Amino acid sequence: MTTQMQRWTSGPGRRLRTVMASLLAVSLVLAACGGDAADPETPDDPDAADDPGAAGDADLGDPLVVGQVAEPASLDPHQVTAVNDFRININLYDGLVRYEDDSLGVEPALATDWEISDDGLLYTFALRDDVSFHDGSPFDAEAVKFNFDRMLDEDHPDHDTGPFPLANQFFGQVAEVRAVEDHVVEFELSQPFAPFLSNLAYPTGLLISPAAVEEHGEDVGRNPSGTGPYVFVEWLGNERVTLERNPDYWDGPPGVSGVVFRPITESQTRVTELLSGGVDLIVEVPPDDVAPLRDDSDLTVQEQAGPHVWFLILNLAEAPFDDVRMRQALNYAIDKQSLVDDVLQGTASVAAGPIAEAFGWAYNPDLEPYPYDPERARELIEEAGYGDGVDVTFFVTEGGSGMLDPVPMGEAIQADLREVGIDAAIETYEWNSFLDEVNAGIEGKADMAQMAWMTADPDTLPYLTLRSNAWPEDGGFNSGYYANPEVDALLEAAQVETDQDERARRYHEMQEIVVEDAPWVFVASWKQNAAMSADIQGFEVHPSFLLRLHDVSRS
Amino acid sequence: MRVYALRRIVQVIPVLFGVSLLAFGMMVLIPGDPARAILGSYATPENIATLERQLALDRPLPVQYVTWLGNLLTGDFGRSYSLNRPVLDELTERFAATLLLAGAALLIMLVLGLTAGIIAAVKQHRWQDRVFTVGALVGLSVPSFWLAMIFIVVFSLRLGWFPTSGMRPAFGPSGPMDVLHHLVLPATALALVASGVIARLTRSSMLEVLRQDYVRTATSKGLTRRVVILRHAFRNAIVTVVPVVGVQVGFLLGGAVYIETVFGWPGIGRMLVTAIGTRDILLVQGGVVLVAFTYVLLNLAADLVQAVLDPRIRLQ
Numbered sequence: 001m002t003t004q005m006q007r008w009t010s011g012p013g014r015r016l017r018t019v020m021a022s023l024l025a026v027s028l029v030l031a032a033c034g035g036d037a038a039d040p041e042t043p044d045d046p047d048a049a050d051d052p053g054a055a056g057d058a059d060l061g062d063p064l065v066v067g068q069v070a071e072p073a074s075l076d077p078h079q080v081t082a083v084n085d086f087r088i089n090i091n092l093y094d095g096l097v098r099y100e101d102d103s104l105g106v107e108p109a110l111a112t113d114w115e116i117s118d119d120g121l122l123y124t125f126a127l128r129d130d131v132s133f134h135d136g137s138p139f140d141a142e143a144v145k146f147n148f149d150r151m152l153d154e155d156h157p158d159h160d161t162g163p164f165p166l167a168n169q170f171f172g173q174v175a176e177v178r179a180v181e182d183h184v185v186e187f188e189l190s191q192p193f194a195p196f197l198s199n200l201a202y203p204t205g206l207l208i209s210p211a212a213v214e215e216h217g218e219d220v221g222r223n224p225s226g227t228g229p230y231v232f233v234e235w236l237g238n239e240r241v242t243l244e245r246n247p248d249y250w251d252g253p254p255g256v257s258g259v260v261f262r263p264i265t266e267s268q269t270r271v272t273e274l275l276s277g278g279v280d281l282i283v284e285v286p287p288d289d290v291a292p293l294r295d296d297s298d299l300t301v302q303e304q305a306g307p308h309v310w311f312l313i314l315n316l317a318e319a320p321f322d323d324v325r326m327r328q329a330l331n332y333a334i335d336k337q338s339l340v341d342d343v344l345q346g347t348a349s350v351a352a353g354p355i356a357e358a359f360g361w362a363y364n365p366d367l368e369p370y371p372y373d374p375e376r377a378r379e380l381i382e383e384a385g386y387g388d389g390v391d392v393t394f395f396v397t398e399g400g401s402g403m404l405d406p407v408p409m410g411e412a413i414q415a416d417l418r419e420v421g422i423d424a425a426i427e428t429y430e431w432n433s434f435l436d437e438v439n440a441g442i443e444g445k446a447d448m449a450q451m452a453w454m455t456a457d458p459d460t461l462p463y464l465t466l467r468s469n470a471w472p473e474d475g476g477f478n479s480g481y482y483a484n485p486e487v488d489a490l491l492e493a494a495q496v497e498t499d500q501d502e503r504a505r506r507y508h509e510m511q512e513i514v515v516e517d518a519p520w521v522f523v524a525s526w527k528q529n530a531a532m533s534a535d536i537q538g539f540e541v542h543p544s545f546l547l548r549l550h551d552v553s554r555s
Numbered sequence: 556m557r558v559y560a561l562r563r564i565v566q567v568i569p570v571l572f573g574v575s576l577l578a579f580g581m582m583v584l585i586p587g588d589p590a591r592a593i594l595g596s597y598a599t600p601e602n603i604a605t606l607e608r609q610l611a612l613d614r615p616l617p618v619q620y621v622t623w624l625g626n627l628l629t630g631d632f633g634r635s636y637s638l639n640r641p642v643l644d645e646l647t648e649r650f651a652a653t654l655l656l657a658g659a660a661l662l663i664m665l666v667l668g669l670t671a672g673i674i675a676a677v678k679q680h681r682w683q684d685r686v687f688t689v690g691a692l693v694g695l696s697v698p699s700f701w702l703a704m705i706f707i708v709v710f711s712l713r714l715g716w717f718p719t720s721g722m723r724p725a726f727g728p729s730g731p732m733d734v735l736h737h738l739v740l741p742a743t744a745l746a747l748v749a750s751g752v753i754a755r756l757t758r759s760s761m762l763e764v765l766r767q768d769y770v771r772t773a774t775s776k777g778l779t780r781r782v783v784i785l786r787h788a789f790r791n792a793i794v795t796v797v798p799v800v801g802v803q804v805g806f807l808l809g810g811a812v813y814i815e816t817v818f819g820w821p822g823i824g825r826m827l828v829t830a831i832g833t834r835d836i837l838l839v840q841g842g843v844v845l846v847a848f849t850y851v852l853l854n855l856a857a858d859l860v861q862a863v864l865d866p867r868i869r870l871q
Contacts, residue, residue: 162609166597169602218639238821265819266819269817276718475599475601
């Protein structure tokens with residue numbers, strides 16, 4: 001452009017015409033290109049149809065195109081922390097165990113069987129002996145050992161290919177991994193830790209090829225090799241990750257030729273891409289779009305309540321919420337049903353207590369959510385001595401992981417509280433600043449704060465947010481300073497107990513106490529949703545919020 | 556001329572230094588840090604400490620900055636925390652995408668803006684003038700992201716002519732035509748707003764020049780109307796337009812953020828917004844330095860072009 005303009009000086013008239021002509025030519029090309037696309041016959045998936053890299057068996061048709069919410073950070077299962085990355089990895093890799101089809105319980109995957117010692121310290125896994133990684137290297141006990149040593153042992157030669165942010169969180173109790181036989185591996189824990197088995201099913205427990213790590217070093221996240229139903233083909237930055245079906249998959253080959261993951265951060269753009277046929281399947285459909293998509297006969301919408309709780313942390317260290325009556329009053333005063341129906345348009349369900357219903361065995365089915373009863377709330381407030389009204393400060397976030405629609409939710413809650421004489425002043429923060437403020441404890445800053453958690457097991461959330469040893473100064477997330485020795489004892493015991501029925505009994509009891517003590521306002525559990533073209537078969541939204549595409553096919 | 560250009564380029568260095576220090580300072584001052592953003596729900600102090608050690612974020616801030624600066628001088632932009640890859644790789648890809656978008660928009664803007672401006676001036680007070688003047692005003696007043704959404708509704712959803720989002724590599728299996736196909740809507744949406752400014756400016760500048768004596772002389776010499784307008788009048792009118800084109804390129808690069816967001820275009824603007832959200836300091840630093848460098852370079856280019864076009868500027 002600069003050079004073209006400089007050339008004008010030598011012979012303006014002719015040169016100018018040349019420039020103008022070339023500009024015109026470009027705009028004609030652009031126009032022609034538009035005409036090109038106006039062809040009436042557009043394949044339902046123009047984005048993938050012309051991509052030879054993704055084409056597999058002709059009879060399986062085009063690869064499935066998935067609209068993701070963001071560009072993946074990495075495809076190394078041990079480096080990533082976001083569900084957006086997990087959604088790809090779960091299709092590339094397997095773990096020793098995996099979640100059952102419709103719950104967060106575990107079933108065999110690369111391990112066929114396992115034994116747990118009576119003291120809960122030794123886990124012995126028998127491995128499949130018919131599996132290879134996509135790069136051809138064998139899957140065996142040494143490969144399992146390599147995976148965990150690389151994450152956990154700072155002296156391991158490949159530990160510097162990290163970081164491994166969640167290794168300590170999920171596998172910090174692992175003292176040693178031993179390859180006992182070719183296909184038998186043993187984990188020794190430093191202390192009993194009941195969530196260990198289900199943590200192995202979490203995407204941080206997926207297993208990568210040691211040969212690939214040694215070959216690619218810290219860039220293995222862009223050159224992944226697993227054992228999963230799909231094989232990595234290519235990753236074009238900010239445009240697509242392409243996988244093709246693994247014809248030799250140990251659990252039967254997938255029914256589509258491959259999968260293309262496209263990062264489309266704007267939720268509205270994901271919806272328009274689905275409507276225009278640019279993608280086959282999208283996740284995290286915004287609340288306002290769920291109903292119209294549901295009414296579209298070319299599309300199907302699926303929903304599934306997930307392991308997620310949205311709640312309000314109350315500040316128990318200071319008035320007015322140091323009084324249990326005021327906390328219960330808040331639970332009565334907020335119309336949760338209206339929040340999930342009107343603000344969230346049915347994309348969440350009402351939560352009864354601190355453990356999400358999706359956890360099945362750990363959830364106490366006898367719990368009833370606090371009913372919406374402003375009359376009862378006013379009585380309690382009167383009893384507590386705040387009948388003349390009270391001012392509180394309410395921390396609200398602008399957005400953030402799992403926070404749903406925090407600002408409209410905050411405003412609706414504010415309106416409900418005004419009805420019962422509580423005047424909540426909202427202070428809004430950007431997500432990372434919000435976490436900084438709230439995680440450090442809200443004493444002296446706010447009386448209530450929004451929060452949401454999504455976890456892989458029922459243990460983590462109450463353990464980190466409800467114990468008296470988990471106050472912010474002790475490194476936990478009990479930002480409202482709740483303390484009840486009974487709850488502490490139950491949580492500690494449930495964490496080390498390996499018998500699931502015993503664990504369930506303790507969690508059920510804990511939930512009853514916590515709901516009565518009301519250190520939070522229990523509000524909602526998010527429903528994961530996905531919308532897809534009607535010809536996609538065999539896809540189920542999983543409670544883990546992962547995206548398992550092994551059984552997907554086109555009709 | 557060469558000395559002038561060289562001096563201007565050397566002046567860029569302290570600007571970039573200041574910009575990078577400012578970006579670093581702001582990223583450090585705002586609450587939240589990369590380790591916390593990566594860990595999300597699991598940001599326990601233990602996990603944060605371990606991760607900060609692995610990311611070398613536990614060192615004193617001045618050491619971090621100086622290390623970054625030292626590496627930068629050897630062409631090493633560091634490694635992005637949130638993307639797990641070299642910052643330079645990410646910057647190159649993203650900036651190429653933005654340049655493609657802004658470059659296409661620039662072409663459309665020049666064609667539309669200059670043509671409309673010239674015609675409006677030549678046909679002053681006639682219907683062509685009215686149409687282009689009103690059109691330019693409308694173009695100026697419409698926000699580009701709104702126009703982008705209207706484009707998607709009309710041209711993608713209703714007519715199905717263009718894809719609604721995404722970008723394909725120009726040299727990939729899908730070929731350059733496919734890139735153009737994806738480029739039409741975002742580039743046009745971005746360009747229309749900017750064309751309004753160019754059209755109005757070209758019109759007023761042309762009107763002024765057309766009234767001058769030498770133009771009348773040229774016409775009375777018997778030159779054709781086309782030669783008078785394009786060679787004699789336009790050549791002089793463009794001198795006032797060029798610096799504004801420089802500014803408009805900045806506007807195109809900056810305004811690309813909205814367009815990139817609406818169309819899912821993988822440009823550098825969107826990358827910066829995301830990187831700030833995830834507190835990815837090195838990525839923000841690298842991006843800011845690159846964008847600042849481009850701005851300075853573009854302004855320099857506009858000044859040089861003007862100097863070439865107008866000998867009076869060169870002589871001063």
